[in-house]
Amino acid sequence: LCPPQAVCCGDHKHCCPRGYTCNVATESCEKLLAPTPLLPTPSAPRPAPSAPRRAPPVPLRAAGTRPGGLVPCGATGSCHGGQRCCQARGGSWGCCPFAQGSCCSDGRHCCPAGSRCTGGGWGCSPQR
DSSP states (O other): OOOTTEEEOTTSSOEEETTEEEETTTTEEEEOOOOOOOOOOOOOOOOOOOOOSSBOOEEOEEOBOSTTOSEEETTTEEEOTTOEEEEOGGGOEEEESOTTOEEOTTSSEEEOTTEEEETTTTEEEEOO
């Protein structure tokens, strides 16, 4: 019989104090490691607040000159798949990270699908 607060080992011959586990093979007691607290699960995603009337436009990225690009821009440039080519200043091309995005007239920005540039590149407003 084990004293109170003790753990009876599987061989029913030995006991270990509370906070220890039995190692029957070595006939010893091994200290238990402290458990790691569980992290709280994230709450359900909240609906995004209604988009402000003017979201900032996204800067264009320089079009690559490698033939490996999936979206051709003019004769020499290219953008990755899922991007859109926009005519940049000086006749060069830029890549909009939104495939269905709209290019801004400033030649440096674009807006996500469903919105259009306002003020030549100062903001994006929802299309109606």
